[in-house]
Amino acid sequence: MKIQAEHVVSLTYDLYVTNQEGVEELVERTTEEQPLTFLFGAGQMLPKFEENLDGVGTGDTYDFKLTAEDAYGQHDPEAVASLPKEMFEGQEMPEVGNILPLQDNHGNRFQGQVVSVVEDAVIVDLNHPMAGQDLHFKGTILNVRPATPEELDHGHAHGPDGHHHH
Template identity: 55%
Template sequence: MSIKPNTVVSLTYELHTTNEEGQQVFVEKADEQNALVFLYGAGMMLPKFEEHLTGLNVGDEYKFELSAADGYGDLDPGAFADLPKDMFKDVDLPNVGDVIPLQDNEGNHFRAGVTAVHDTTISVDLNHPMAGKNLIFGGKILSVREATEEELSHGHAHGADGHAGH
């Protein structure tokens, strides 16, 4: 069976980006014991990621690169903010490089990277950590099957075999 909408895909992958010198930098991986399992076409994966997998079969290997625009977008120069230090009075002050959890006025949760610590403010980058970076994927297709009716109604896979429900 080939990968198409409404199939459950299990695959391995290694994700790399490139640094300023053009060298590949390892980000993360999913191996056969901890494979990535998802419902193809449900909107949970990057659209261009899925597009590159369309038509592949069990055992096929893949390698492709997504531009920043096709991944998590370009860096938004307006997505930086200075937060008052007194926001952190009940917790330890974050350090440069830390990723901190935040919440907006509507209750939405997101993360920000700390870029500087000043006398009265903490500077944060609100861009996705992978924004502005090309994404280089390589891996192997482990299994492809039709999604169950329950998975289709829930909008996500219930494991490689369809029985890891919730």
């Protein structure tokens, strides 16, 4: 079956990014036992990721690259936040390199990586960890099936076989 909107796709992927030496490194991998399963066309995935898979079918392999602009955007040097140390009272002080789960005023969750800890604040980089990087995806389409009415209603897949997650 071919991938199209309102279908649930299960696939494996290897994600490569090019390191500073210009060599592609594997940074993420899914397996047939633990595939990526998503409702196609529901806006859960990067739009260009879906565009590249449109019309690909079960059992097909794929191999495509996304530029940083089509993936998580360029690295924004302005996207840093200074969090007052009082925020961390009563808990362990974060260290450089830690990833902190944060929430904005609208309740959107995101992550920031601690870049430095100064006298009265923790400085956090809010860029996506993959910002500024071209992504190279290779993988295999394991399964494509029409989404169930419940999945369409919920706007996400309920696993490779359509059974509800518990």
